Amino acid sequence: MDLVYERVSTTQRDLDRQVDALTTAGVAPEWIWLDRKSGATTDCPGLTALLALARPVDESVVNTLDRLGRTVCDTPNRATT
Template sequence: MLIGYARVSTPAQSLDLQVDALVQAGCDKKKIFTDIASGSKTARPGLDKALDYAREGDILVVWKLDRLGRSLGHLIEVVKGLSDRGIGFKSIQESLDTTTSGGRLIFHVFGAIAEFERDLIRERTNAGLEAARARGKKGGRKRALTDKQISIGKSLAADKSRSISDICQTLKISPATYYRYIHQ
């Protein structure tokens, strides 16, 4: 039996592409387990359910290698665990099938390439952030209030006859911003 597993990193992403590909590959829609979690997260209940559900002779199918493992080490660990239990593994995008000796060899090569690609992306991102910092740029959101606005807000707050909503209305800020910057 073919058992599917699909994962996306954030709720804003859709599982539809992966689920459709798994169904087209022969997985029963009722036998597709899913997660919405970053690949770096260790807690993935959908994967745990898929691994518990799989029995000897079954094949776990994923859309792409990086959907299964957090790292090359984890990917190899999961596939070896499946193999030890007599369960095969297929990756649709990489046309990989570990039920064959050639598939097992290619699995290790593609796993290494996928990890290499993720490392390159991480390195490029970090290099870009460092270059921006070197040019004096700061990451994150801009402050909601300037120092002058904070000073005015504190002066208004010192006047006990003024309400918080009045101060917020005067400065055109929300109560949360008031408490974050003025009320201390």
């Protein structure tokens, strides 16, 4: 199962374009988790929920790796939370 995570860094940014591209590509909306949080915070409820649901056989997808964290050092910490 593909689980998809998208994040925008401010509430003024729009996730619709990203979600539209994903659903057009065949991803069911119920398998897309979203956050509107700065990359400076590790408190991302959407990512936490996705990781809690994910099984070893599932594939987690992000548009770009910077959606998981602000820096390379932050990314593994967040992805394994």
